[in-house]
Amino acid sequence: MSEPLKLNNDFVVKFANVNGSGSASANAMFAKSVLRMGVPVAARNIFPSNIQGLPTWYEVRITGDGHLGRRGGVDLMVAMNPQTWDRDIAEIEPGGYLFYDSTKVLPESRFRKDITVVGVPLTRICNEVYSVPRERQLFKNIIYVGALAALLGIEIEVIETLLAEQFAGKDRLIKANVAALHMGRDYVRNYLAPLGLQVHRADAVGDRIYVEGNSAAALGAVYGGATVCAWYPITPSTSVVEAFMDYCEEFRTEDETGKARYAIVQAEDEIASIGIVIGAGWNGARAFTATSGPGVSLMTEFIGLSYFAEIPAVIMDVQRGGPSTGMPTRTQQADLIGAAYAGHGDTKHPMLLPQDPGECFEMGALAFDLSDRLQTTIFVMLDLDIGMNEWLTEPFKWDDTRSLDRGKVMTYEDLESGVDFGRYKDVDGDGIPYRTYPGVHPSKGAYFTRGTSRNPYARYSEEGHVYVDNMQRLLRKFETAKSLIPAPVPRKSAMATRTGVIYFGSTTPAMHEALEILESKGHHLDGLRVRGFPFSDEVYDFIAAHDRVFVVEQNRDAQLRTLIMNEGDVDPAKLPPILHYDGTPITARFIAAEIGARLGASAPRSPVTEAAE
C-alpha cells in the first residue's frame, strides 16, 4: 500500500461521467470554486462526439504554482461512469484517491489496494429525497460537488455564491441546489474525513480571467471590426460564431434604430461560407468564417483565389483530429500544412498561432488588420484545447487610440487627384498593391477581378513574363508579411546551452512546465515559442545558435517542423520532432519524458495510458 498522497493546492482531479447527464455544469462549478479561492486551475473537457450516453471526462488541475498545461496522471478520480470504471481506476496515481457512488456494493476486486477509496451513496441519498428521475440525475451532480468540497477543503460559501450567480433571479432553483450541495457536504462531515488533497485559500489568480478561446477569438473579431460572418457548423469551431452572435447583439446594435451593424449568415456549406467572406472582403467589409480541418479542405479553391486575386479574408481554424469522420471532439495541431499551403498553383498563407484565449483575442483582432494590409487570407489557428476549454488567461486589453488599419485603399479623392491606379502594381516595393472598393468613382478605379491572367493594370494577359512578375511580387508580399506577423517569444535557459526547443499554441504551458522539470534534472534548454507563419529570421537564427532543436507539436507528421524546413535551409537532423497526437492535450510529463529520454538521462516516468485513449 502506497502512502496516501498529501498535496496542497497542487493535484489533479478527474471526473468520469456519462455524456448528457448534466455533469458538465456541476464540474465546471467545482473548478470555478477553486479559482474563486484564489487558486489557479486548468480544466479540460475530454468528450465524445455524442449528445447523450457515451463516456466523457473533465479534468481539473489545481495548481497553486500556475501550471496551466496538463500535468499527466490523476490524483483523485471521481468515477461516476460504470462503463469506464476499470480504465478510470487504473489511471489513478499510486497513493491517489477514488471517489465513487457506494450505493451498490462492489466486490473488493474492482478496486485497487494502493489507493484510498471514498464512497458516498449518492444514488441512495437522491432516491430518498427526489422522486422525479431528471431531478435525481441533476442533483446527484450537485451532491457530489458538496461532498468533494468537504473532502478537499473547498469553502462551501464560495459554491453557494456561484449557484446564486448561475441561477440569479430564480430563488427556488438556488434553494434546491444549495440544499443538494449541503446533503453532500453533510454526508462527508458525518461519515468521512478530509482527504490528503487540500485546497487552501491563496492569492495566486490575480486579475486573470477565465474564458474559452473560441469566445475570446469571437470577441477579437468584434474588436477587429468584422462585420460579415458566414459559417457552417462544425465541431470544435461552432462556438466561435455563437459567441460572435452574442457579442454582436450586445455591442453592434445601433442604439437609435436597434438595427444590426453586422451580418451573420449560416451558409449551406463551407464553400459558400468562404465565398461569402471573399465577396464581402472584395467589397471592403471585414469578414471571417470559423471552421475546422474538414472545412478548410472544402474552402481550398477559394483560399487559392484569395491568394491570387488578393482579397482579404480571415479563417479561424479550430483544429481537431482528422478527417471528417475522425475525432471531432479531440484536440490536435494537425492543420498547419493544409492551411499554410491551401490552394492550387503556388500559394501560401499567413497563420497566427495563439497560445491561449488571451492571444485568441489579440490575434483574432489583429488578423483583420493583417488581412486588409496584406490583402490575403489570414488563418488564426486555434485548437480544441484552447477553443473549447476555459483557460485562466491575462485580462483582455485594448488601446483606445488604435483604429482599424484598412491597408492600401485608394479613395475617391486619390483617384480624383489623378494618381495612377494599377490594381496589381507594386508601387511601394513591398509587394502590396493598392485596391479600390467597388462603386468608389464614376470613371476611375474600376477593374475586373481575376485570379491571374492579367497585367498590373488588371487587364487580360496570358503572357508568361507577366505571370512570373506577378508571382515574384506575391513572394515579395510574403516577405513583407514576416515583419507584420507577431515575433516569436524566446525563453532563455538559466544556463547557457546548445540545445533548444521550438513549440507553439496550446502546447505552451505544458512545455514551460516540462522545461522546469527538465531543469530540475539538470537539462537546460532554450525555448522559442513561434507565434505565426511565415517565420521571421529570429526562428532561423535561433536554430543556427543551437546544435539541436526539438520541435514539439500535437500531430503525427511534425507539421511545424516541416514548414520550418521547407521555408528555410535547415538540416532535418538538427530538428528532432517530439510528437503527441492521441487526441488528448499534450502533458508536461510527456514532453519531459520524451525530451529527457533523448537527452540520455534518467527520464521522469512515462505517462500512464489514459482512459480516454
Add this chain to the structure above:
Amino acid sequence: MTYLAKPRLHHPSLAANELGFTRRDYEGSVSTLCAGCGHDSISAAIIQACYDLNLPPHRLAKLSGIGCSSKTPDYFLGASHGFNTVHGRMPSVLTGANLANRELIYLGVSGDGDSASIGLGQFAHAIRRGVNMTYIVENNGVYGLTKGQFSATSDKGSKSKRGVENHDSAIDLVSLALQLGATFVARSFSGDKAQLAPLIRAALAHKGAAFIDCVSPCVQFNNHAGSTKSYDYVREHNEAVNRLDLISSRAPIHVDYEPGTTTTVTQHDGSVLALHKLAEHYDPTDRIAAMTYLAQRQALGEVVTGLLYVDPEADDLHNSLDTVTAPLNSLGSKELIPGSAMLAKINADLR
C-alpha cells in the same frame, strides 16, 4: 481580343440618357466569344437595360462564375467593378459583396453548367435567402468552353453535336427558382432583345432575388437539329406569356392600353411593370399558377418566355438580417470597436 480596349471616340449623334451617358459608356471590352454567340446578344441587352434605366455604371457590381457565360461581364459595363470568381460559386461571392454594401446593384451572370451542375447548391441557397440581385443564366444546354459536353439543362433525348443522346433528365432552373422562393422569375431568349432588355431592366429594379433564365444557343456545339436549345427550336416552340415595359416611378405611365391585354404591377420602389399579355389567362403574381402553367407547357415541348412570376412586395436578405441602412463597409472604428471600458466590464464578468 479582350485586352484591346475599344476606341473612346464615338459618333457625336449617339444619344445620351438622362445621366448624360451614351450606350457606349455601358460597354466593356471586345467580346472573345464565337461570332453569333447568343451570349453576346445578352450582353447587348444588359447594356441596353442599364442605359434605359439611367444607371450610373459604377454603381453596379457584376459577378460571374466560370465558363463562356462567365467571361461576358468583361464585355459590358467597363466602368463597373467585376469579379470572375470560382466555378459554380458566384452566388456566395455575390451574397458576401451584397452584405458588405447594400447600396450597389448586383448582377450575377452564370451559365447552365455553372448554375445547374457544379453550382446548383449555391444557386438554390442564394435564391432562398432572397439576396437582392439580378441573376442571369445564359443557358445553352452545353459546356462550350470545354467543347460540347452535355450540361444539366440539356433535355433528355437531345443529341450532342457528335450524335450522342442525353439520357439524364433536364433541370429546369425556372421551375426550381419558383419553388425556391425567387421573387422575380423570367425566361427569355437571347434572340429576342425586345423581350429580354425590358426583363433585365425590371429585374435590376426589383428588390429581392430576381432570376432570368435566358436560352442562348451555342453556335458551335448546340445549334444543330436535335438540340432543344438551338435558334430554330426555340423560335418554333417559344410560347411568350407577355411583353414587358418597365416604367420608373418618376415617369408618367404611358402604356398601350388595349383592354384585357395589359396589366400593371407596381413594385416596392414605385416602379411600374406594364405587361402586355399575349396569353390572356396569365397572372404573373400567382406563383402556384405559374408553376402549373410552366409544367403544362413543358409537357407540350414548349419554352414559355416572359415574366413568369413577380412578388411586387418582395424583400431581401438585409431585411431578414435587419442590418443598418449604412453599408457595412462604410462603418469605421467608432461604430465597430466597443473600446477598452467595455472590455474592462467583459473582463470583470469572466472572473
